[in-house]
Amino acid sequence: MAVGLGPLPEFFPVRGVRVGIASAGIKKPGRKDIVVFELAEGSQVAGIFTRNQFCAAPVTVTRRHLSEAAPRYLLINTGNANAGTGRKGVVDAEQCCSALAAMAGVSEAAVLPFSTGVIGESLPVVKITGALSAALEGLGEERWGEAAEGIMTTDTLPKGVSRQVVLGGETVTISGISKGAGMIRPNMATMLGFIATDAKVESTLLQTLVSELGEASFNRITIDGDTSTNDACILMATGQSDAPEIGPDSPFLADFRAALEDVFMTLAHAIVRDGEGATKFVTINVSGAETQQEALDVAYTVAHSPLVKTALFASDPNWGRILAAVGRAGVPDLDIDAIEIHLDDVCLVRHGGRAEDYSEARGKAVMSQQEITIYIDLKRGDVHERVWTCDFSHDYVTINADYRT
Amino acid sequence: MAVGLGPLPEFFPVRGVRVGIASAGIKKPGRKDIVVFELAEGSQVAGIFTRNQFCAAPVTVTRRHLSEAAPRYLLINTGNANAGTGRKGVVDAEQCCSALAAMAGVSEAAVLPFSTGVIGESLPVVKITGALSAALEGLGEERWGEAAEGIMTTDTLPKGVSRQVVLGGETVTISGISKGAGMIRPNMATMLGFIATDAKVESTLLQTLVSELGEASFNRITIDGDTSTNDACILMATGQSDAPEIGPDSPFLADFRAALEDVFMTLAHAIVRDGEGATKFVTINVSGAETQQEALDVAYTVAHSPLVKTALFASDPNWGRILAAVGRAGVPDLDIDAIEIHLDDVCLVRHGGRAEDYSEARGKAVMSQQEITIYIDLKRGDVHERVWTCDFSHDYVTINADYRT
Numbered sequence: 001m002a003v004g005l006g007p008l009p010e011f012f013p014v015r016g017v018r019v020g021i022a023s024a025g026i027k028k029p030g031r032k033d034i035v036v037f038e039l040a041e042g043s044q045v046a047g048i049f050t051r052n053q054f055c056a057a058p059v060t061v062t063r064r065h066l067s068e069a070a071p072r073y074l075l076i077n078t079g080n081a082n083a084g085t086g087r088k089g090v091v092d093a094e095q096c097c098s099a100l101a102a103m104a105g106v107s108e109a110a111v112l113p114f115s116t117g118v119i120g121e122s123l124p125v126v127k128i129t130g131a132l133s134a135a136l137e138g139l140g141e142e143r144w145g146e147a148a149e150g151i152m153t154t155d156t157l158p159k160g161v162s163r164q165v166v167l168g169g170e171t172v173t174i175s176g177i178s179k180g181a182g183m184i185r186p187n188m189a190t191m192l193g194f195i196a197t198d199a200k201v202e203s204t205l206l207q208t209l210v211s212e213l214g215e216a217s218f219n220r221i222t223i224d225g226d227t228s229t230n231d232a233c234i235l236m237a238t239g240q241s242d243a244p245e246i247g248p249d250s251p252f253l254a255d256f257r258a259a260l261e262d263v264f265m266t267l268a269h270a271i272v273r274d275g276e277g278a279t280k281f282v283t284i285n286v287s288g289a290e291t292q293q294e295a296l297d298v299a300y301t302v303a304h305s306p307l308v309k310t311a312l313f314a315s316d317p318n319w320g321r322i323l324a325a326v327g328r329a330g331v332p333d334l335d336i337d338a339i340e341i342h343l344d345d346v347c348l349v350r351h352g353g354r355a356e357d358y359s360e361a362r363g364k365a366v367m368s369q370q371e372i373t374i375y376i377d378l379k380r381g382d383v384h385e386r387v388w389t390c391d392f393s394h395d396y397v398t399i400n401a402d403y404r405t
Numbered sequence: 406m407a408v409g410l411g412p413l414p415e416f417f418p419v420r421g422v423r424v425g426i427a428s429a430g431i432k433k434p435g436r437k438d439i440v441v442f443e444l445a446e447g448s449q450v451a452g453i454f455t456r457n458q459f460c461a462a463p464v465t466v467t468r469r470h471l472s473e474a475a476p477r478y479l480l481i482n483t484g485n486a487n488a489g490t491g492r493k494g495v496v497d498a499e500q501c502c503s504a505l506a507a508m509a510g511v512s513e514a515a516v517l518p519f520s521t522g523v524i525g526e527s528l529p530v531v532k533i534t535g536a537l538s539a540a541l542e543g544l545g546e547e548r549w550g551e552a553a554e555g556i557m558t559t560d561t562l563p564k565g566v567s568r569q570v571v572l573g574g575e576t577v578t579i580s581g582i583s584k585g586a587g588m589i590r591p592n593m594a595t596m597l598g599f600i601a602t603d604a605k606v607e608s609t610l611l612q613t614l615v616s617e618l619g620e621a622s623f624n625r626i627t628i629d630g631d632t633s634t635n636d637a638c639i640l641m642a643t644g645q646s647d648a649p650e651i652g653p654d655s656p657f658l659a660d661f662r663a664a665l666e667d668v669f670m671t672l673a674h675a676i677v678r679d680g681e682g683a684t685k686f687v688t689i690n691v692s693g694a695e696t697q698q699e700a701l702d703v704a705y706t707v708a709h710s711p712l713v714k715t716a717l718f719a720s721d722p723n724w725g726r727i728l729a730a731v732g733r734a735g736v737p738d739l740d741i742d743a744i745e746i747h748l749d750d751v752c753l754v755r756h757g758g759r760a761e762d763y764s765e766a767r768g769k770a771v772m773s774q775q776e777i778t779i780y781i782d783l784k785r786g787d788v789h790e791r792v793w794t795c796d797f798s799h800d801y802v803t804i805n806a807d808y809r810t
Contacts, residue, residue: 053739054732054757084725086742086758119725120759224711227733306629306711306797307805314806320489320524320634327459328632334458337491352459353491354525392711394802400712401719401798 002157003281003370003390005273011144011162012173015198016040016238018139019147024131026079026124027117034128035150036100036135037074037194043238045071045112046207048214050231057082057089057123058113059232061097069109074194074234075100076114077128078153083229084120092123099129103136116153116179116192116230148177151192154399155181159270165259167252170243172199174259178233178267181223181274190228193218193267199256200239202247210235213261217268220387223275224396225304235260272388277395280312283373283388290381294331298376299387301329309392312372317363319348326376338379343372407562408686408775408795410678416549416567417578420603421445421643423544424552429536431484431529432522439533440555441505441540442479442599448643450476450517451612453619455636462487462494462528463518464637466502474514479599479639480505481519482533483558488634489525497528504534508541521558521584521597521635553582556597559804560586564675570664572657575648577604579664583638583672586628586679595633598623598672604661605644607652615640618666622673625792628680629801630709640665677793682800685717688778688793695786699736703781704792706734714797717777722768724753731781743784748777 020036027033039045047066049059065071075096082089097111104111115123148158162175176195193214201209214233239245246256273281284303289295302308305325311318322341327334341349343366348358366372425441432438444450452471454464470476480501487494502516509516520528553563567580581600598619606614619638644650651661678686689708694700707713710730716723727746732739746754748771753763771777 052729052732053736054728054741084728084754084758086756089758119729226710226712226729229729229732305631306801307631310802310805313802316806323459323489324457324524324631324634327457327634331458336459349489351491353489353494392802393806394799396711397715397718397797397799397802400715401721 002274003278005157005270008145008148008158008160009162011160011175012164013141014173014175014196014238015240016043017196017236018141019143020135020139021143021146021150022131022135022138024077024124024127026077026127032146032150033078034131034135035076035147036139037196037236038139039072039236040238040240041072043071043236044201044203044206045234045236046210047232047234048210050228052227052229054084054229056115056230057085057093058115059230060090061093062112062114062232065097065109065112069107071112072106072110073100073104074112074114076151076192077117078151079117080115080121080123081117081119081230082115082123085122088122092125095125096123096128100132103132114192114232116151116190119229144175144177151177151179153179155179155274157274159267159274161263161266163259163263165255167199167243167255170241172197172241172243172256174263176263176267178271180271181276191218191231191271193233195234195263195267196236196238197260198238198241199243200241200245201237202245205246205248206235206237209257209260213264216261217264221268221272222300222303222387222389223272225300269388272390275390276399277393278390279370279393280391281371281388282312282390283386284376285373285384285386286376286378287384288378288380289383289385292383292385295383295385296387297331298326298329298378299385301325302374302376303387303389306392312367312391313393315364315367317343317348317360317367319354319363322374323349331378334378335380340377340379342375343367407679408683410562410675413550413553413563413565414567416565416580417569418546419578419580419601419643420645421448422601422641423546424548425540425544426548426551426555427536427540427543429482429529429532431482431532437551437555438483439536439540440481440552441544442601442641443544444477444641445643445645446477448476448641449606449608449611450639450641451615452637452639453615455633457632457634459489459634461520461635462490462498463520464635465495466498467517467519467637470502470514470517474512476517477511477515478505478509479517479519481556481597482522483556484522485520485526485528486522486524486635487520487528490527494528497530500530501528501533505537508537519597519637521556521595524634549580549582556582556584558584560584560679562679564672564679566668566671568664568668570660572604572648572660575646577602577646577648577661579668581668581672583676585676586681596623596636596676598638600639600668600672601641601643602665603643603646604648605646605650606642607650610651610653611640611642614662614665618669621666622669626673626677627705627708627792627794628677674793677795680795681804682798683795684798685796686776686793687717687795688791689781690778690789690791691781691783692789693783693785694788694790697788697790700788700790701792702736703731703734703783704790706730707779707781708792708794711797717772717796718798720769720772722748722753722765722772724759724768727779728754736783739783740785745782745784747780748772
């Protein structure tokens with residue numbers, strides 16, 4: 001059950017981006033499990049990747065290729081993560097890139113590989129390379145929706161968003177897709193995001209944008225606190241729009257950035273909304289911190305607490321669990337008497353205990369909503385941070401206990 | 406369902422310790438919810454306490470009383486944690502101590518208060534003080550088993566252990582009880598351990614022993630990664646045995662310490678065995694670390710991973726989840742190719758991927774056991790650490806989602 005996640009929107013095509021889909025039969029015969037992005041010459045690509053030290057082979061290869069050549073193709077497969085596969089996994093990923101490069105007449109380093117699916121099994125290279133010609137033959141500008149479906153694993157719904165913004169009188173398009181339903185399932189390793197724009201973006205700025213917006217969106221969501229071996233978020237800019245180039249001092253940067261942020265946030269939140277077993281979409285808003293680190297420590301400690309998450313599932317305004325999570329977040333010298341905790345506009349905690357004006361009925365009313373914000377004001381500084389998470393339900397256990405059987 | 410946890414053992418009385426039980430009707434009429442320990446004059450007491458900054462009022466008061474006077478009484482109530490109760494909670498705890506002190510003819514600071522139960526509700530001082538005379542009148546040396554039952558909250562079984570060791574030809578007794586079924590449930594805040602011996606122990610050494618053994622036992626167990634507001638572990642030594650006094654250079658220290666460690670470990674493990682919804686008792690053994698911190702970071706990251714825990718519940722040898730948890734534990738410059746991971750004697754991971762000699766059948770056989778050890782050898786140093794945890798089942802969600810209803 002996805003929380004507030006509707007069907008895919010209409011996608012605006014992105015000039016300079018064509019998408020191909022094919023079926024390699026990696027896990028199930030007939031399933032569309034290969035997606036290829038083709039980028040026009042001159043496109044810029046920047047990405048952020050998992051920080052897991054057991055990072056998957058395709059992440060290693062994509063990073064290296066990005067440093068070696070201008071990317072022209074992204075090759076994504078589902079059904080196999082090519083993670084936990086040792087050195088053979090790197091060779092396998094390179095072989096797939098090499099095959100696509102030969103067909104398309106580009107260098108191997110111009111192909112970036114991405115994999116998602118089961119960990120620890122060898123990549124079926126022959127199946128994948130056998131499906132590449134079909135993917136290339138079917139390349140088209142209008143196939144974003146199919147691509148969103150093609151990168152799904154156990155996602156219950158495809159995830160995508162498309163925006164247009166007018167810069168200097170010219171329309172710029174941003175379209176993106178993402179997948180993921182647990183922050184990690186190493187079996188289905190895990191979060192991928194692909195965002196393309198036809199804006200012309202100065203290359204250093206593009207990396208800054210993907211880092212900053214990725215940090216504020218994909219790096220602020222958590223289903224279960226785990227970090228996949230395969231996570232990647234890629235931002236592509238083809239420069240095919242007629243809008244002027246955007247650099248760090250561009251008068252259009254603010255508008256472009258706002259539209260891009262909307263796309264990143266929508267795609268990241270969609271992953272939480274489709275979180276495994278999720279019945280609630282929860283924003284944890286920590287303010288009044290002295291440092292970003294302590295704001296994040298508090299936010300993630302609350303977001304990861306199984307007790308807070310099961311209380312959210314139960315629509316139980318169990319403020320003691322939130323308070324105890326704040327207290328164990330490792331922030332030194334917290335002034336317990338100063339902290340305030342709200343659920344939406346209902347104050348739960350003030351002066352180290354239950355707020356005088358709190359009533360169980362008001363708490364219960366907020367907790368019964370599908371979308372809830374927990375505000376935690378530490379009252380010791382000016383830093384604030386937000387993270388997004390979901391609740392923890394019976395279905396989470398069912399999904400993760402039964403996945404391989 | 407408790408894993409490998411039988412009925413209470415026979416308790417050896419501890420000379421100089423008497424136990425009283427009474428019913429104050431705090432949460433349910435007739436339930437035995439008050440336990441009083443009386444210690445002979447000259448007893449030494451040392452403790453370790455929660456590191457949660459929202460620590461409960463009784464923890465604050467006990468710490469202060471320990472610094473002010475020689476303890477003569479411990480007053481424990483269940484049904485109400487007196488946590489999240491602000492300054493009023495401290496006054497309430499002091500009133501209970503004061504009432505018991507007046508009846509027993511000792512100073513208020515000679516009474517140490519402990520509470521466990523619902524967070525955020527005022528301590529029912531009148532009910533508690535009304536039950537004290539019954540508790541004092543019933544004091545006896547043989548009531549350890551009733552005390553183990555009297556401090557239970559949602560524990561499914563009482564937890565206790567009793568050992569004797571001969572030192573210098575004289576018998577020394579150690580008896581202890583504990584409670585707790587989640588590492589935290591702020592509602593039922595949470596872990597308490599009371600261990601008494603009739604040995605005569607030099608007072609600085611007593612604090613060293615409770616700190617070191619508590620660190621290796623109660624501070625190495627985790628059900629759900631949370632830290633209660635009320636956790637406390639108390640070690641009492643009455644000195645009533647005829648064995649010679651034990652100091653840091655005593656020839657008897659090693660034997661005494663070994664017996665005491667057995668008591669601490671048994672009580673701590675009993676909490677994990679009775680973990681909420683637990684069906685497996687799991688030891689995480691990390692070796693080959695450079696520092697204690699990185700050994701613990703790896704061990705706790707694995708122990709807290711909802712994905713590892715649900716795989717344990719499912720008896721699914723899903724080594725990818727263990728590997729991914731190790732990879733995200735924040736240890737810098739891990740040599741992925743060197744790490745080895747075993748389930749008992751079955752090697753799962755070697756050279757960055759699945760071990761060549763691993764088979765799903767062998768992995769499944771180990772994972773189907775009720776007691777499992779996960780060995781993780783980082784192969785970079787000489788430090789090792791162990792933590793104990795349980796799996797994550799449907800019943801965990803049921804218990805924590807339905808607790809207050």
